[in-house]
Amino acid sequence: MKKITLIFTLLVAGLGVAAQQKADGPYISSQIEKGAPYTLVLLTASGGQPPKDSAMTWHTQHLQNLFQLHLDKKISVFGPVTAENPDGLSGIIIFNSSDENEIKKWLGNDPMISKGIMLMKFYKWFSIPGQTLLNTK
Numbered sequence: 001m002k003k004i005t006l007i008f009t010l011l012v013a014g015l016g017v018a019a020q021q022k023a024d025g026p027y028i029s030s031q032i033e034k035g036a037p038y039t040l041v042l043l044t045a046s047g048g049q050p051p052k053d054s055a056m057t058w059h060t061q062h063l064q065n066l067f068q069l070h071l072d073k074k075i076s077v078f079g080p081v082t083a084e085n086p087d088g089l090s091g092i093i094i095f096n097s098s099d100e101n102e103i104k105k106w107l108g109n110d111p112m113i114s115k116g117i118m119l120m121k122f123y124k125w126f127s128i129p130g131q132t133l134l135n136t137k
Helices: 002-019 025-033 055-071 100-106
Strands: 036-045 075-080 089-095 118-127
Touching: 036 100, 055 075, 089 118, 100 118
Parallel strands: none
Antiparallel strands: 036 089, 036 118, 075 089
């Protein structure tokens, strides 16, 4: 029985080593071939504030818009910048599109953007589909 357990343990350990991927030339080339164009949108604070009686509604609509765009697969990643910074950077969105006009339409009904509370900066961006954020909690 000890012999079977030892063989099984060595087999499982060997499979784990064999499954490890090296970031060598062929791997990098195969990943880059999968790459696609995206748009990185940086949201910055304009310095303006929503009216006090509208702030909660506008913020809720902003979040509903982002979550809906994510559900519609138009956004891969989005989220707030949680640290104070000298650039006033308040959010980051990665769109599954390289068409800036299309993205402006998608964000057109977002009150935080349409009312000038947040400003958008667009950057053409290249990435590999399927990359994911890991839960760091």
